[in-house]
Amino acid sequence: MGADGWERLAENALLAFGMWSGTSRLVRRRLLEAWLEALAPVRELLAQEMTRETGKPITLARGEVGRAEATLKATFEAVASFGEESVPYDLMAGADGCRATFRRFPLGPVLAITPFNFPVNLAMHKLAPALSVGCSVIWKPCPQAPRTSQLLWESFEAARLRVAAPDHLLQLAGSDPVRAEALARDPRIAGVSFTGSERVGRHLEQVLAGKRLLLELGGNGAVVVDEGVDATAVAGHLAPAAVAGAGQSCSKAQRIYVHGRLWDAFVPAFVAAVKALPVGDPLDPATAVGPVIDEATAIRMDASLDRAVAAGAEVLLRGVRQGALLPPAILTGVPEDDPLQCEEAFAPVTVLTRVDTFETGLDRAAATRFGLRASAYSRDLRHLHLAESKLRAGGVLLNLPPTFRLDAAPFGGVAASGNGFEGPRWAMEGFTEGRLIVQGPAL
Structure with a gap:
């Protein structure tokens, strides 16, 4: 990706966000359902590319693609119950005639940075929840699996065209770390979700102070x-x-x-x-x-x-x-x-x-x-x-190994292992901001 391509990413993401953030949950769910259908014919090719590029055993690679599909399905299932909850003002003294809801709104354009060890499923854990709540996404995948990442992105594009979602809703960025950091600093990017090394994560904390930053930084189980x-x-x-x-x-x-x-x-x-x-x-x-x-x-x-x-x-x-x-x-x-x-x-x-x-x-x-x-x-x-x-x-x-994970469940760390949780329902919280909406009686 040339310099001009990097420069256009944030601008394109902001335009796409303006069109996507106001869509209904039904429209967003239809996009994710279409993506699940678009993945079906490329399952084996994704697994084969993953194995060739990262050395992951083919049986595990096939399992990862299956898990990514499960993550995608769990995300569009979570859409129905996410985004708004009633607040019982009628039980609170001094709120006669008031109605209230707590609603979540999309954060804005976000940058997702993903690692090589699970190049498909860990990407899906960021991309699908962000898209489902109305964010546009710039995805910087690992440099070790470019063909795998390209294939996953192409499957999304096929789904996007099918449901007529906005151009540039999910953009694929290059692997240049210097340009990626400059993009993360761009004021048009509302949040960054990063999975990777503790060293890089702590650096991002320093340079992105004040910006929403979700980190999964590993451990020593x-x-x-x-x-x-x-x-x-x-x-x-x-x-x-x-x-x-x-x-x-x-x-x-x-x-x-x-x-x-x-x-x-x-x-x-x-x-x-x-x-x-x-x-x-x-x-x-x-x-x-x-x-x-x-x-x-x-x-x-x-x-x-x-x-x-x-x-x-x-x-x-x-x-x-x-x-x-x-x-x-x-x-x-x-x-x-x-x-x-x-x-x-x-x-x-x-x-x-x-x-x-x-x-x-x-x-x-x-x-x-x-x-x-x-x-x-x-x-x-x-x-x-x-x-x-x-x-x-x-x-x-x-009585279970530390690797045991169900993709619909929360997954995250504390201390040097990061902050925030993935798992579709919990990742959706990270890509949104809450607002209490209170309506009083007419005057």
Whole structure:
């Protein structure tokens, strides 16, 4: 995209917003329904392109396209109940004869910035809710999957033409980060929704002060495993949550704290479960663990394993890197200040730590600046209730892996993991602003 193209994005978005923001919920729902229909003939092509560009195993890529369709459907279903609620002024003293509603209005043109690890579904989690409430959208997708993004955008354009929605309602921006930041600063852009690294997110907070900013910045997902659970069953839950898709999920199981009485049963079960997941060619439907996004990332993560071992960690499982293919690694005895414990790995690397009590595990799991997802496994209801209060995260999963997600449900983080929630109904709130409308009696 040339300089002229970037310059026109905000102007076009503002014009489209002027035409789209006043449309009815019925019209917006029809657009999303048409988009769902337009996706059907390109499902497999989207999955194939995603695998070729990002290395995501084809089975997971097909699943992601299916999830994007579910996200789109959940969005247009949420449209019917979103946007206006009655306020009971007739129950309030001093409001005789008044009627009131709390209504939500579209924020304006918004910029959506999406990452490579879920290039279709995470895009849909921003684009569909924003469009559904009356915003126009400029979409800056990840540079690693240009064909996938183009194909998704083309499916939207087919839907837009079918229902005669305004031109430039959803615009596809280039990958230039400097121009993207200038666009985010543009006063015509009312809000920015960003999913990506903590470093970039914190930079956006500084340069976009005062502007609506929704952030999902990743995490270093912790899991606490209590005594008394079925070690083999829990290991089977957590293995794909730790390494499937090369561990490139912000909610992956990265730190697993295991009660000492379960340690001897859990460790071999977990290692076996991870080893059972096929590693290799992402186009092979049997593959669960493919390459990371590029060779430089694989080299960096391989070096981080070397550093952890040099600092005293014990290797329970590790393979030999081949280009961008980094086989799953499992370590124990990793120092608490090691990056594999306190940063986001975003790779098929898992740290196991033995703890004396379940509560100690909760304390250590919570000792992080991140707060996206955390899990606890126990058969003791008191322990599960304790986990609810002690695990500070946007999502606390009980007897489920941290990666468990239903796309119609809220998803977001606290602390260094961001602010705001996605999931269609909750994302719609982020793309709107509320107004209390009060009507008094005629005078």
